[in-house]
Amino acid sequence: MLRSHRLAAGLSMEGLAERCGVSVRAISDIERDRVRRPQRRTLTVLCDVLDVPDDARRRLVAATSARPAGCEPPDPPRYFTGRAAALRTLGDIARRPPGDRQQATVVVVTGPAGVGKTSFAARAATDLAPDFPDGRFFVDLRGMDDVPTPPGEALHLLLRALGVPERRIPAGLDERATAYRSVLCQRRALVVWDNAADEAQARPLLPGAGPGFVLFTSRRRLSGLDTAQWLSLEPLPAEESTAMLRAVAAPAADPTGPAAADPTGWAELARHCGHMPLALRVTGQRLSDEPGLSVGELNRRFTGEQARLTVIDAGAAGIHTALSLSYRRLEADLRRTFRRLSLMPGPDFGPDPVAVVTGVDAEDAERRLEALVESGLVDAVPADRYGLHDLVRDFAADRMTAEEPDGVNPSRTTLLRWWLARTTAAGQHFEPGGPASLTPFPDRRAAAGWLDAERGNWFAALRSAAAEGLHGQVVDTVDALHWFSDSRVHLDVWPEVFRLSAESAARLGDPRTEAVHLNYLAWAQAICQREYADSVATATRALDRAVRAGDPAQQGWALLYAASGHTGLGEHAAALRQRQRAWVLLRRSADREGLPQAMASLGTSLLALGRAAEALRVHQRTCRLLRDPRYPISAFARAATDALNCRRIGDDLAALGRWPECVTARREAVARLRANAMPASEAVTLVELAEALRRTGAAREAPAHLVRAIELADDCDDPDLARRAGELLAELSGAG
Known part of the structure; x- marks a missing residue:
C-alpha cells in the first residue's frame, strides 16, 4: 500500500x-x-x-x-520462480503415508543468506495445503536478531494458534513443549519454524509422534537435530534466475522495449547478482522503482570500480545487511577466519591454506571451517573442501578491507608464496631428477592428486603472483610444472601458465631463462591450442634468446617447437630441416631428455613426407635408445617418451600396411600411456587401435576400446575425438 x-x-x-x-x-x-x-x-x-x-x-x-490471527503462513511472493525439484522432494517427504512412521516428519531447509529459504517455505506451505487439513502454521523465530525469539515464546504463539486457551498454556518451557507435542500428535498439521537461530532454539520445537509435518528454515545446518532430514537450497540456475529478475522488474520490463530484445543483458545482470534470490529481488525492485535505470546501465555499474554489493544494495537493506546479520553472530576467531577466506585464490580450498593465512594448525583451521559451514556462510564442497559463493566472498573481502586494512596485502602475499611453494614441491616429482629434497608429498601419485585438486588455486595464485611482481617465484613454479604438463596435455591452462612465466622471465632479464619459458609457451600454443603460426613465432623468439645466451640445448628445443608449428601448418619439409638441426644441437649439448624427443619427432616428419620405412627405422632406433639401461635419462622422462614413441611406431606400421604388427605396437602404446597417466594420448591411441583391429578382421574387442576412448575424450574435453570414436563404434555395431 x-x-x-x-x-x-x-x-x-x-x-x-x-x-x-x-x-x-x-x-x-x-x-x-x-x-x-x-x-x-x-x-x-x-x-x-x-x-x-x-x-x-x-x-x-x-x-x-493487523497480525496473522493464527500464525498463518504468508503468501508466497508473486515473483517466486523455479525450485521445482526441491518442491517435489519436499512434497514427496510430506505426503508419505502416516502409517509409515511413528515420529512426525521434520525437515530442515538450509542455505546461505539471501537464497530464498522463507519464500520457499511459504511456497511449499501453499502447495501442501490440501495435504494438511488440520492447519498450516508459520512462526518467525527471528534467528538473526540480537535476541532471537525464545522457544518458550514461540511455543506460546503456536499453542494459541492451535486453539489452546491462554489459561491452559503452561508457564515453563518443558511443559509448553509437552503440550505442543500432545496437541500436534492428533493433527495432520504443517508447522513452519522460520529462521531458526541454532539447535538450542530449535530442539524444544521438535514434534513427537503423529502425522504432523514440521519444517525449519535456517542459515545454520542445525546438524544436531538427529531426527531431521535436510534440504539444502543453492543459488538458482541461470535460466530461472533470469526469469525471476524479469518478474520482479516487471513494470520496467516493457515487452517492446530494447531490454526485452536483449536477453543477454538480463542474463548478464542475473549473473552479476550471483543468481541469489535476494540480490535478484533487490536489483529487480530497483529497475521497477527507477524507470530511468536500464539493464545496460546496471551492468555497466557492475563492471566498473564499485563493489558488487554496493551496486546491488544501493543503500537499501539487501545482501550486505543479510550477510552482516550472520557475520555479527560469529565469535571473534570465526569472524577473522571468515574475512581471510576472501584471500583464497581459487573457488574452493582445504584446511591447509586456511591454517597458513590464520596462523593456526590444520586441525584448528578445519574446526573453524566446519563452524562456518554450520553458520551458513561457507559451503561444504565434496571431497572435504570448502568454498564461498561469489557474493559472500565479496562480503568477506569488504569486511577484510574494513577491519584489517593493514593486513590485506601482507596476508595475500604470504598466502601466494605458500601456494607457489607447495605447487613447486608437487611439480618437482615430475622433473627428470625428481625432487632435490623432501617435499610434503610422499610420491608422484600424491603430488599429481594435489595438483589436480588444487588447479583452480595454483593457477589463480600464479596470475596474482605475476601481477604483484613475484617473478622469480613464478618462474620457479612453472619450471617445476613443465614435465607435469606432458601428462595433462588436455588442460586448457597451459598457454596462460607459460605466457605468465615467459613474461616474468623477460622481466628478470636473463635471456636463457626467457628462452626456456618461451619454448614452453611455443609447445602449449602448438599442442594445446593448435595455434601453429603463433607457436612458430614464439619458438623463433625463443631461438633468438637462446642464441643470445649461447645455450645450444635451448636452441635445439626452440627448433623442435618451431617444427611442431610448421607440422601443424602442413609445412613438413621445413619441419624436417628444423628437426635435423635440433637433433645435431641436442646431441652436441648432451641433452639427455631432448635427444630421444628430437629423434622421435624427426621420424614423424619423415612419415609426413611419405617416407614411412625410414620413419620406422628412426622410431625403432629411438625405442632401443630409450630402453637401453645404460642411457642416462630419468625414469619418468624415459617412460613417457617411450610410450609416445610406441604410438609413433604404430603409425609407421599402419602407413606400411603391416596391420598385425600395428595392433601389437598400439596395444603396447595404450598400456604404457595408461601407466604414465597420459589420458589425452591414450584416448587417441585407443581409437587408432580399434581401427587397426578392424583392419585385421579382429574387431570384436574394438567396441570396448572405443567406449573407453569416449570416456577419456569427454574427461579431456575433446568433442572431436569423442565424435570420431562414436562414429566408429556405431559403424562397428552396425556391421555386427
Missing part, C-alpha cells in the same frame, strides 16, 4: 526519505513487509508527505495493526 502511494507521487525511496526524514532502509523494510508494525509517527509523516487521502490513510493504519 505504501509503495503504491509512493509511486503515484512519482518518488523513489531516496526521494521520499529526503522529504520526510525517514531513512531509506526504514521505508524499504515497510514496503517489503519486513516491519509489520511501524511506529505511528513514522506512518503519519509518510502519509503527510505523500498526501494520502483520509480513507486510504485509515486502511494503511489498519493494515499495520
Whole structure:
C-alpha cells in the first residue's frame, strides 16, 4: 500500500526519505513487509508527505495493526520462480503415508543468506495445503536478531494458534513443549519454524509422534537435530534466475522495449547478482522503482570500480545487511577466519591454506571451517573442501578491507608464496631428477592428486603472483610444472601458465631463462591450442634468446617447437630441416631428455613426407635408445617418451600396411600411456587401435576400446575425438 502511494507521487525511496526524514532502509523494510508494525509517527509523516487521502490513510493504519490471527503462513511472493525439484522432494517427504512412521516428519531447509529459504517455505506451505487439513502454521523465530525469539515464546504463539486457551498454556518451557507435542500428535498439521537461530532454539520445537509435518528454515545446518532430514537450497540456475529478475522488474520490463530484445543483458545482470534470490529481488525492485535505470546501465555499474554489493544494495537493506546479520553472530576467531577466506585464490580450498593465512594448525583451521559451514556462510564442497559463493566472498573481502586494512596485502602475499611453494614441491616429482629434497608429498601419485585438486588455486595464485611482481617465484613454479604438463596435455591452462612465466622471465632479464619459458609457451600454443603460426613465432623468439645466451640445448628445443608449428601448418619439409638441426644441437649439448624427443619427432616428419620405412627405422632406433639401461635419462622422462614413441611406431606400421604388427605396437602404446597417466594420448591411441583391429578382421574387442576412448575424450574435453570414436563404434555395431 505504501509503495503504491509512493509511486503515484512519482518518488523513489531516496526521494521520499529526503522529504520526510525517514531513512531509506526504514521505508524499504515497510514496503517489503519486513516491519509489520511501524511506529505511528513514522506512518503519519509518510502519509503527510505523500498526501494520502483520509480513507486510504485509515486502511494503511489498519493494515499495520493487523497480525496473522493464527500464525498463518504468508503468501508466497508473486515473483517466486523455479525450485521445482526441491518442491517435489519436499512434497514427496510430506505426503508419505502416516502409517509409515511413528515420529512426525521434520525437515530442515538450509542455505546461505539471501537464497530464498522463507519464500520457499511459504511456497511449499501453499502447495501442501490440501495435504494438511488440520492447519498450516508459520512462526518467525527471528534467528538473526540480537535476541532471537525464545522457544518458550514461540511455543506460546503456536499453542494459541492451535486453539489452546491462554489459561491452559503452561508457564515453563518443558511443559509448553509437552503440550505442543500432545496437541500436534492428533493433527495432520504443517508447522513452519522460520529462521531458526541454532539447535538450542530449535530442539524444544521438535514434534513427537503423529502425522504432523514440521519444517525449519535456517542459515545454520542445525546438524544436531538427529531426527531431521535436510534440504539444502543453492543459488538458482541461470535460466530461472533470469526469469525471476524479469518478474520482479516487471513494470520496467516493457515487452517492446530494447531490454526485452536483449536477453543477454538480463542474463548478464542475473549473473552479476550471483543468481541469489535476494540480490535478484533487490536489483529487480530497483529497475521497477527507477524507470530511468536500464539493464545496460546496471551492468555497466557492475563492471566498473564499485563493489558488487554496493551496486546491488544501493543503500537499501539487501545482501550486505543479510550477510552482516550472520557475520555479527560469529565469535571473534570465526569472524577473522571468515574475512581471510576472501584471500583464497581459487573457488574452493582445504584446511591447509586456511591454517597458513590464520596462523593456526590444520586441525584448528578445519574446526573453524566446519563452524562456518554450520553458520551458513561457507559451503561444504565434496571431497572435504570448502568454498564461498561469489557474493559472500565479496562480503568477506569488504569486511577484510574494513577491519584489517593493514593486513590485506601482507596476508595475500604470504598466502601466494605458500601456494607457489607447495605447487613447486608437487611439480618437482615430475622433473627428470625428481625432487632435490623432501617435499610434503610422499610420491608422484600424491603430488599429481594435489595438483589436480588444487588447479583452480595454483593457477589463480600464479596470475596474482605475476601481477604483484613475484617473478622469480613464478618462474620457479612453472619450471617445476613443465614435465607435469606432458601428462595433462588436455588442460586448457597451459598457454596462460607459460605466457605468465615467459613474461616474468623477460622481466628478470636473463635471456636463457626467457628462452626456456618461451619454448614452453611455443609447445602449449602448438599442442594445446593448435595455434601453429603463433607457436612458430614464439619458438623463433625463443631461438633468438637462446642464441643470445649461447645455450645450444635451448636452441635445439626452440627448433623442435618451431617444427611442431610448421607440422601443424602442413609445412613438413621445413619441419624436417628444423628437426635435423635440433637433433645435431641436442646431441652436441648432451641433452639427455631432448635427444630421444628430437629423434622421435624427426621420424614423424619423415612419415609426413611419405617416407614411412625410414620413419620406422628412426622410431625403432629411438625405442632401443630409450630402453637401453645404460642411457642416462630419468625414469619418468624415459617412460613417457617411450610410450609416445610406441604410438609413433604404430603409425609407421599402419602407413606400411603391416596391420598385425600395428595392433601389437598400439596395444603396447595404450598400456604404457595408461601407466604414465597420459589420458589425452591414450584416448587417441585407443581409437587408432580399434581401427587397426578392424583392419585385421579382429574387431570384436574394438567396441570396448572405443567406449573407453569416449570416456577419456569427454574427461579431456575433446568433442572431436569423442565424435570420431562414436562414429566408429556405431559403424562397428552396425556391421555386427
